[in-house]
Amino acid sequence: MNTIQKNDIKDGEVIDLTHEGHGVVKIDNYPIFVPNALIDEKIEYKIIKVKKNFAIGKLMNVKQESKERIEPPCVYYTKCGGCQLQHMSYPAQLAMKKEQVVNLFHRKGDFKETTINDTVGMDNPWRYRNKSQIPVGLSHDKNVKMGFYRQRSHDIIDMDECLIQDDQHQQVMNVVKQLFNDLKVSIYNERSKQGLMRHVVIRTGYHSDDLMIIFVTNGKKFKQAPTIIEKLLKAFPNVTNIKQNINKTHSNVIMGDESITLYGKDKIEDSLSEVTFKISDRSFYQINSAQTEKLYQLAIDYAQLSGDEIVLDTYCGIGTISLSMASQVKHVYGVEVVPEAIADAQQNATLNQLENTTFVCGKAEDTILKWQQEGIQPDVVMVDPPRKGCDESFIQTLLTLTPQKIVYISCNPATQQRDAAMLQEKYKLIEITPVDMFPQTTHVETVALFELK
């Protein structure tokens, strides 16, 4: 019988970490999850929530610190919901991410023979985000607030720096905030659904110096736009695109369907591993470019290409993987559900003179079946789905297509493990490498190699 009560103050030792980075303490096998506590630490904590199968504790005091505990460098860290692991040394973050994959595949899954490599980390795990989506709001005294949301809320923490964003993004954010205040730009209120400015989205090229600024507004009329554009161009001579995106929906989706170019080019340009890409404002593009180059290289190495392969690149976005591989294979077929992304992929193929590519807009699960019916027999299938993983029918078609190799990139190892369990019928999961695309956060990205049995 569990005698733990809300507000109890307890002592305990942290024996494990959850995938959210919370410390785990146990009392008679009953787990208490304590955010910000690290493995091996002796802590004092207060029970703040009691459930049938677990409780939540609040860290009150660290009585014996882990050697992996560090001082979080960001002043907003304890309030902001953006990062979860700044109190943990970077080597410990990388080890935690590998451990999560080991847990899923070796302990819970049936993949004891699969090699799980160390997490590929960054030399400098800060200021890596090439895209920032910054919510805009008003403080009680009617000053413009821009920053990120408080943990598990939509309350904006006003900040002038974020250590995981590209350096230039905060400079843009601070100038824009001042302009919104000075020019009395109407600010959107999530509760009343009134007001104009909702978000500012900033994108930078990693190898190019392109800088794109997008104002996401609840309506078209943005009368201060000409003055704001003039001031931004003066402050940031490398601005290549200024856009307005109209989002009148009442949902949490940041961008709406309509975009207007207010200044400069329609798309931002960047390159990855010597392939050039034009990217529309709403197309998916990996946010950590330095790690993306490593991720793609690993995926291409796993495919062990000889030059004769037919490759399917499923969930291809703007064709970044397809075009990075195209010069090393016979033909690549890419499929993606977002029409703008496929238009980008087609334009990018022409831009890079990679003619052995075909891009189709559609659902991966439908298109792969069509390709099969057309007699396309792939040697390698690249798979890079969103967090929910693949549709079951997609996996079933893969099992009848039987390519020699499947290279599966995932931003959610739990759904990757679920899909791997289905592929096991005909495929051996040879190797998985976690790649740290999101340092300081609990997100884990992996690339896995499957070979036909």
Ligand SMILES: C[S@@+](CC[C@H](N)C(=O)[O-])C[C@H]1O[C@@H](n2cnc3c(N)ncnc32)[C@H](O)[C@@H]1O
């Ligand atoms: C994780 S991203 C990967 C994109 C690309 N491979 C890259 O590295 O930039 C997943 C992509 O899958 C697309 N997507 C989501 N569901 C899909 C589906 N059912 N069929 C095809 N594409 C889908 C999304 O629009 C997104 O571009």
